[in-house]
Amino acid sequence: xxxxxxxxxxxxxxxxxxxxxxxxxxxxxxxxxxxxxxxxxxxxxxxxxxxxxxxxxxxxxxxxxxxxxxxxxxxxxxxxxxxxxxxxxxxxxxxxxxxxxxxxxxxxxxxxxxxxxxxxxxxxxxxxx
Amino acid sequence: xxxxxxxxxxxxxxxxxxxxxxxxxxxxxxxxxxxxxxxxxxxxxxxxxxxxxxxxxxxxxxxxxxxxxxxxxxxxxxxxxxxxxxxxxxxxxxxxxxxxxxxxxxxxxxxxxxxxxxxxxxxxxxxxxxxxxxxxxxxxxxxxxxxxxxxxxxxxxxxxxxxxxxxxxxxxxxxxxxxxxxxxxxxxxxxxxxxxxxxxxxxxxxxxxxxxxxxxxxxxxxxxxxxxxxxxxxxxxxxxxxxxxxxxxxxxxxxxxxxxxxxxxxxxxxxxxxxxxxxxxxxxxxxxxxxxxxxxxxxxxxxxxxxxxxxxxxxxxxxxxxxxxxxxxxxxxxxxxxxxxxxxxxxxxxxxxxxxxxxxxxxxxxxxxxxxxxxxxxxxxxxx
Numbered sequence: 001x002x003x004x005x006x007x008x009x010x011x012x013x014x015x016x017x018x019x020x021x022x023x024x025x026x027x028x029x030x031x032x033x034x035x036x037x038x039x040x041x042x043x044x045x046x047x048x049x050x051x052x053x054x055x056x057x058x059x060x061x062x063x064x065x066x067x068x069x070x071x072x073x074x075x076x077x078x079x080x081x082x083x084x085x086x087x088x089x090x091x092x093x094x095x096x097x098x099x100x101x102x103x104x105x106x107x108x109x110x111x112x113x114x115x116x117x118x119x120x121x122x123x124x125x126x127x128x129x
Numbered sequence: 130x131x132x133x134x135x136x137x138x139x140x141x142x143x144x145x146x147x148x149x150x151x152x153x154x155x156x157x158x159x160x161x162x163x164x165x166x167x168x169x170x171x172x173x174x175x176x177x178x179x180x181x182x183x184x185x186x187x188x189x190x191x192x193x194x195x196x197x198x199x200x201x202x203x204x205x206x207x208x209x210x211x212x213x214x215x216x217x218x219x220x221x222x223x224x225x226x227x228x229x230x231x232x233x234x235x236x237x238x239x240x241x242x243x244x245x246x247x248x249x250x251x252x253x254x255x256x257x258x259x260x261x262x263x264x265x266x267x268x269x270x271x272x273x274x275x276x277x278x279x280x281x282x283x284x285x286x287x288x289x290x291x292x293x294x295x296x297x298x299x300x301x302x303x304x305x306x307x308x309x310x311x312x313x314x315x316x317x318x319x320x321x322x323x324x325x326x327x328x329x330x331x332x333x334x335x336x337x338x339x340x341x342x343x344x345x346x347x348x349x350x351x352x353x354x355x356x357x358x359x360x361x362x363x364x365x366x367x368x369x370x371x372x373x374x375x376x377x378x379x380x381x382x383x384x385x386x387x388x389x390x391x392x393x394x395x396x397x398x399x400x401x402x403x404x405x406x407x408x409x410x411x412x413x414x415x416x417x418x419x420x421x422x423x424x425x426x427x428x429x430x431x432x433x434x435x436x437x438x439x440x441x442x443x444x445x446x447x448x449x450x451x452x453x454x455x456x457x458x459x460x461x462x463x464x465x466x467x468x469x470x471x472x473x474x475x476x477x478x479x480x481x482x483x484x485x486x487x488x489x490x491x492x493x494x495x496x497x498x499x500x501x502x503x504x505x506x507x508x509x510x511x512x513x
Contacts, residue, residue: 070248
């Protein structure tokens with residue numbers, strides 16, 4: 001089922017594109033969170049400090065997808081990665097500029113976005129040359 | 130104490146010509162006949178179902194199946210906790226009886242999946258994940274477990290061959306289970322040679338797409354005594370916990386803390402320790418999932434869970450038989466039914482009636498997972 005992309009995700013990906021993205025860290029327990037959380041999932045606190053999202057992170061894990069969902073029909077194989085920033089915040093996106101065979105856990109990647117059909121936005125990672 | 134008057138499953142298989150109401154009624158009819166109970170005896174029906182509204186275009190599954198098993202006047206509710214819906218339904222029923230709100234509860238689950246093609250089933254299963262941060266990025270459910278598996282192989286001394294050993298064991302167990310979908314032995318080589326679905330996981334690291342239903346008739350001890358029922362298998366304890374739905378929101382992706390918490394609660398509720406457990410049915414939707422389950426439930430230290438299948442400790446004749454039914458890998462995984470199906474299999478074990486009987490089994494544990502661990506139930510049974 002196609003549903004509209006939430007405004008908060010549009011805002012996040014817009015900010016990633018202009019290198020102005022931020023994430024929040026719980027003032028009470030230091031847990032890092034992404035939009036649209038209103039309370040800390042670790043301790044329930046509602047006060048946060050804001051930190052800039054770095055333009056590069058490290059590969060936490062990745063997988064090359066062969067069986068997909070209709071929205072990505074015909075695009076297999078493609079690689080989905082978990083990338084960690086500042087050692088405490090992880091984003092999910094697709095790997096660009098390299099195949100799964102060419103990367104390893106711990107590799108450095110940059111983060112950007114791609115616009116897909118119907119306005120959906122993809123988080124895209126590229127290996128640091 | 131809450132006891133099990135009877136428990137029954139349909140065969141798990143692909144039955145694309147059938148519907149959830151038929152499958153649930155088929156399982157329930159067997160349970161009523163076995164327990165010498167009648168549908169009007171039931172006070173409440175809990176129906177686990179994950180994707181009826183997505184694949185069958187049918188919501189409101191609680192009332193629908195209640196009506197089709199002859200319990201039209203009972204209270205009814207659909208329980209949805211993704212692939213832990215069946216386990217959660219059983220737990221709700223236990224609580225209703227413990228609270229004195231019901232004497233007889235019919236708890237079960239049902240799923241019809243094979244009516245859709247593989248991409249639409251994969252899409253429906255993906256509803257258990259984070260729509261924005263995961264599905265919109267092209268991540269699939271096999272992909273989520275693949276991310277966990279790759280990280281596990283990176284952090285610990287384990288190999289793809291070790292994971293394949295889980296699949297080999299569970300497929301071997303399924304051969305003699307007449308209710309199992311995939312009754313064929315596989316070798317490690319055959320598992321590894323199957324086609325990739327999400328690297329490093331291949332087809333035989335994954336459970337099949339299945340249709341089926343399982344039900345458990347739970348009764349209060351007072352009701353069992355009053356009616357002279359043979360309800361010698363009892364629920365000793367249950368536990369349930371949640372976790373972040375998105376994998377990216379977890380501090381570790383090689384641990385399943387909801388299972389750790391659910392297990393702690395269930396062990397305390399039952400007054401037992403892992404050493405007391407004789408047989409387990411765990412949620413092996415993928416090979417890596419059984420490994421993580423055995424670590425979370427306290428049977429192996431972190432990074433050691435692969436030893437169970439590799440060294441034979443979790444084989445049918447081993448010290449700790451795990452998934453003698455064939456598990457999700459061999460028996461099949463009609464997602465909403467699975468948690469109740471585990472309780473059906475373990476009830477047979479405790480009654481000494483299982484085709485893969487574990488000798489002298491007195492205490493049994495079921496572990497049922499929704500999503501990649503964001504919902505987990507643990508049910509401990511005893512007696513027989």
